[in-house]
Amino acid sequence: MSYIICLLPGDGIGQEVIPAARAALIATGLRCRFVEADIGWACFQRRGTALPNETLTAVRQADVTLLGAVGSPSHRVTGYRSPVVGLRQALDLYACVRPVRTPPLEGQRPGIDMVVIRENSEGLYAGGEEVTGAPDDRRAVAHRIITSHGSRRIAQFALDYAQHHRRQRVTLVHKANVLRESCGLFRETVLAVFAGQVGTNPVVVDELLVDTAAYHMVRSPERFDVIVTTNLFGDILSDAASAWGGGLGLAASANIGAERAVFEPVHGSAPDIAGRGIANPLAAISAAALLLDYLGETSRGDRLRTAVDAALRAGIHTPDLGGAATTAEVLAFVITHLTEENSAMTCPECEATLTLPADLIEGEIVPCPDCGAELEVTSTSPVQLQLAPMVEEDWGE
Ligand code: NAI
Ligand code: MG
Numbered sequence: 001m002s003y004i005i006c007l008l009p010g011d012g013i014g015q016e017v018i019p020a021a022r023a024a025l026i027a028t029g030l031r032c033r034f035v036e037a038d039i040g041w042a043c044f045q046r047r048g049t050a051l052p053n054e055t056l057t058a059v060r061q062a063d064v065t066l067l068g069a070v071g072s073p074s075h076r077v078t079g080y081r082s083p084v085v086g087l088r089q090a091l092d093l094y095a096c097v098r099p100v101r102t103p104p105l106e107g108q109r110p111g112i113d114m115v116v117i118r119e120n121s122e123g124l125y126a127g128g129e130e131v132t133g134a135p136d137d138r139r140a141v142a143h144r145i146i147t148s149h150g151s152r153r154i155a156q157f158a159l160d161y162a163q164h165h166r167r168q169r170v171t172l173v174h175k176a177n178v179l180r181e182s183c184g185l186f187r188e189t190v191l192a193v194f195a196g197q198v199g200t201n202p203v204v205v206d207e208l209l210v211d212t213a214a215y216h217m218v219r220s221p222e223r224f225d226v227i228v229t230t231n232l233f234g235d236i237l238s239d240a241a242s243a244w245g246g247g248l249g250l251a252a253s254a255n256i257g258a259e260r261a262v263f264e265p266v267h268g269s270a271p272d273i274a275g276r277g278i279a280n281p282l283a284a285i286s287a288a289a290l291l292l293d294y295l296g297e298t299s300r301g302d303r304l305r306t307a308v309d310a311a312l313r314a315g316i317h318t319p320d321l322g323g324a325a326t327t328a329e330v331l332a333f334v335i336t337h338l339t340e341e342n343s344a345m346t347c348p349e350c351e352a353t354l355t356l357p358a359d360l361i362e363g364e365i366v367p368c369p370d371c372g373a374e375l376e377v378t379s380t381s382p383v384q385l386q387l388a389p390m391v392e393e394d395w396g397e
Helices: 014-027 041-047 053-061 083-090 148-164 182-195 210-219 231-245 282-294 298-313 327-343
Strands: 003-010 032-036 064-069 095-101 113-119 129-132 139-142 169-174 204-209 226-229 252-256 261-265 365-367 374-380 383-387
Touching (some): 014 032, 014 064, 014 282, 014 298, 053 083, 064 282, 095 148, 113 231, 148 226, 169 210, 169 231, 182 204, 204 210, 210 226, 226 231, 261 282, 282 298
Parallel strands (some): 003 032, 113 226, 169 204, 169 226
Antiparallel strands (some): 095 113, 252 261, 365 374, 374 383
């Protein structure tokens, strides 16, 4: 299976971390073709739009998309609107998924492994705002839109996610004691979806008011497994959660719709360090791991995560983690780790060490350079070999 991956590096350090993630994807041996498209503030300045139509087309034609970051002007610019929001709306990327776990770094709180699933298409961000009244007596109103449809699909997504990833518990976060109608509808709908689940390993659902959830996020983050919540609550809680995961240099997220998905590091364009070659590429590489999971290439995703952890354990740290490594040095470590995994293979016949190409495919036959035995690739990530079955030759009569 070969995939088309659309890359949207965007602004600032997006231009540095997306090429790194691309190189890491290639090093997993994934069969894919990359297409690159324009997005962001620099794109707006060049072309008058931050999200050109041809970018949307490229994203729609690709199997998956990896976005770097987009910058924004420091002042209000007519005609400029966030292309990230535009992308989410155009592709109806209704679920935002942010996994957070304790990173293998010194001084980190152990035992944290949670996923925040945020409804991405409605809530306070989709209803629009208006201002009425005289200039000195204004009244601003924001509309909070919650629908049965939107609540049902995010609940179903959270349930499927929990079952697929063997998670035990989903915590529904809301404020239905005050927002009785909007949060009430969200709560009722989510609980109904979980009540109707089938299967032998039911996912436990519990609920927390958002203020209590914020308290637990600070005091006892290890209690969380999967969180499902509305747009604004999810935005805030997921940022708070990512502090437990080693910060912005490591946090990755997925924006998933019914047909398309866009993966991105959580960080922005980081203008303060852009162009200096010191951006941490591990958030973008972790986003690439989520992309692989989405494609069903979970063992390649696991290998990327293992390589990220290995870089952290080995102390190959960029300045955001207190080190002095460059983007290129971190990437080089990750690539070496990924390729060494394959070169540590030995021939099952003569036990010679094998150096294998990164782009093996299942079923391929590779000869051992030492003994000449034909080895069949039975799995590619990580590579597993066995002696190729003897072919019954037909000698004729
Ligand atoms: P930011 O995430 O770009 O940077 C915050 C701080 O973290 C900076 O000190 C930066 O140097 C550091 N940092 C972030 N990522 C890093 C990495 N990979 N390696 C090392 N250090 C890293 O957030 P900020 O400064 O608030 O926003 C900058 C621009 O990015 C703004 O124009 C903002 O609108 C945009 N932005 C875009 C996002 C996106 O594309 N999804 C998300 C957040 C902000
Ligand atoms: Mg945010």
